[in-house]
Amino acid sequence: MKRKLEISDGNDYLKYLTKEKDIADQIINHSRSMITIINREYIYEKVNSTFCNAHQVVLDTILGKSMGDVWGHDTFQNIIKRNVDICFSGKTVQYEATFYTPQSGKRHFEVVFRPLSIEPGKITHLLAETFDIDDLKTSKQAVIEKEEELRKFESNLPIGFLRCDPTGKILHANQAFLMIADCHDDMLVNSMNLKSFYLEEELFDLQIEQLTESHTKNFGRVSLKNCSGKEVPCRISGFLALNGSGAPAYIDFAVEDCSRELMLENRLLQAQKLETIGSLAGGIAHDFNNILATISGYSEMLQEDLPKNSDLSDKVSKILGAVKKAQSITNQILTFSRHVEQEKVLINVSEVLKETIGFVKSSIPSNIVLKSRIPKMSANVLADPTQLFRVFLNLMTNAIQAMEEEGGTLSVNIAVVEKEFVQHELNKDIVADEYVLLTFKDTGEGMEPSLIGRIFEPFFTTREVGKGTGLGLSVIHGIITEMEGEILVSSKKQEGSVFLVYLPVSKSYSIINEKKNSSRKKILFITGNKYESRILSLALESAGYELVFISDGRNFVKVMTNVRERPDMVIYMIDSKQITPEDLVGIFRSQKILTPCILITDPTQEISDEKLLNSGIISQQLTKPVSLKEIRNAIQELLR
C-alpha cells in the first residue's frame, strides 16, 4: 500500500526527508554486507557500520579517505583500481577476493561494484558491496571434495555399481562393472541396457517389476553374460529412487562377481563328497579285510592239505594271488580315505621329484617330451618319501597316458611360494609360511568340465574297463590331504591338464634326523631299479639308517664275506637281475650268514619267490608299494 504523503509546509517536508534518510541509513547500516559509495576520485563518500565494524574504525576516519589509503597503494593499483575503472565505464563488476579484516581475520569475499548516477546522464559514483562468502566457499569446497571422494570410492569399489534409468538403460557404470562386463569402453556400456547383459532377459523385466513394488531388493545370484560372451555368475541387488512426484527416477544396481565364491563352494562340496565317500569306503575296506583274511586263511589250510604241485594246489595259489591283489585295493582305499597313518620324515621335495623324473624318463614314449626345471632348493616337507614318489609318479604317468596317441609335452616344475599367494588358492587353513608348489602340465586330450570335479572320487575312471582301477588319483588325494597339502586341477578339452600340488614347507627339525650319529645301523640294499630304491633310501636315511646299494653280484659276495663290512640287515628287491634269488640263497647258506633279510616283492611281476620264501633266509616279506612305515616297522622288529 502506498503511503500517503501529507505535507503542508517546508518544515514538514524537511522532517519527512530526515525521517526517510534515517530509515535508509538504518537499512544500509544493518545490512550484513559492507556497503560504501566511492566517487570518481576514489574517495569514500559513504560507508556503512558493517564496513566500520569489520575494519574496526570509526566512521569519520574513513570518510574522505581514498581507497589507496585504506587498502594500501599496491593492492589498490594492482587489483582494485582496474575493477573500479571498469565500473565507472558503466558496467557492473563482480569478483572474489581474500582479505584480512581485524574483526574476523582472513576471509573470502565477493565484491560487487555498481555504477551510480547522482547527476543525471553521468556516472558520478559507484556503489561497492562486499559480502562475506567464506562459509559458503568452505562448504562448497567440502561438497566438491566429498563428491570427488565418493567418485573415487565408487570407482575403487570391488563391487560393480550402476545407475540406470527406470527402464534399465545404463546412465553410469563404475570400473568394477566394466571389469565384470569385460568391456573397457564406458561410452559403449553407457549406451546399453542392463537387460542385455542378462542371460535370461525376462528375468530382468521381472526384477524391475519387483523393484517398482518394494523399491529395494536383493535378487541373489543371477547369470550375466559379458561382452566377450562369457557367463559370469553375479549377485545383484537394486534400489529404486523416486522423484518429487513419486514416480521412479532412477535405479541403482550393485553387481558382485561371485564366480570365485561359486568355485570355492563347488570345491568345498567336492571335498565334503570325497570325505563322505572316504569314510564309507574306509568302512567297507575294513569289512573286506576281514573277509579277505578268512579267504586267505582257509586257502592256506587247503594248500597244506593238498599234495604239492598238484593241479588243485595250483588253483589255491591262484586264490591266494587274488587275495593279495584285493588287499592292495583295500590298502589303496584306506590310503584315499586317510585311514592309513603315514610315517613322516623331513624330506627334500625336489630330491624326490628328481628321482621320480629320472625313473619316468627311462620309459617315456619317444613322441612325448619331458621338460623339467628342478632348481636346487632346500624346501623340506614332512612326508613319507615313498608316498610322495607315488604321487609324482602317478601324476606323470597319467599325463603321459593322456598324450600317448598324439604325443606332446609334459612340463614339471617346482617352486616355493609364500603363504600370501597360496591363501587365495587353497580351500583349507594355511598351516605354513611357505608352500612348495609342484606343477604337472600336459598337452594331452584334457577333460570335460563336468569330469574335473569327479576325478578324485574312488573308482572314477575315464579309461576303458580293465585299464586302471580308478583309485590312483583318489590315493594321491588322500596322501596329499594327510600332509595338509592340496591338489588342484584345471583342464581344457583338447588343450591338456594342469595339476597343482601344494605342500606345506616344514621348518621343524626331524627328531629322527638327530639320531643320525648315534649307532647307525647299516642296511644293504639289493635292487635293480635304482630310482625307486633311492626313494626308499631317502626315507630310510632320514629315518637314521646307513644305506649301502649293491647291484652287481661280485660286490655283493665281497661285502657279505668281509665280516667288518657285513651289514646289519639285507633288503632284497626281487627285480634285481644281477643277483638272482638263487645267488642270494647260495651266499647266505655257504657263508652261514644269519643277517636278517627283508624281501620286497612286486605283485605286478610274475617272478616266483617261492624258493626264496622256503629257503629260510627271509625274515620278513613286504609287497610293493612299501610305505616308509611298513619298512621301518619291519626293520625295527628285526633289529630289536
Place this chain on the structure above:
Amino acid sequence: MPGVLIVEDDKELREMLKMSLIRRNFTVIEAENGKDAITHFKPFITDLVVTDLIMPEEDGLKVVIKLRELKPSIKIIAISGGGKVGPGSYLNLAKALGADAIYSKPFSINELIAKIEQLLDNEQHN
C-alpha cells in the same frame, strides 16, 4: 596243550582262526567281543590271546590292557583291518600297550601260527 583265546567279532574269521589252531592241536577259547573276553577270562587255561582291535562293546585295546593286568605273563597278538583311524595306528597303539606282535588283515595264517608257536616256545624255554 596251550590255550589260545580268540577275540574277534567277525564270525567267519573267528571260525577260520579256530579251525586253523585246532589243526595244530591248540585248545581254543572264543569270545565275540572285548567285554566277553574280559568277563569270561580264564587265566589258568589261557596262554595266548589273538584279539581284533575294532569291536563292539569293549574294543581290543581294552582287552590288551585288562588281560595283561589279569595275567602279566600272557602273550598277546593284535590283528586289525582298519577302521576310522586305520589299522596302522591302532596296531601301533596295541603294541605300545603291550601286544607282543601285530598283524594287519588280511594276514597269512601260517605266519600267524608260526608266530604263536614261537611266542609259546620262548615261554616254555624261559
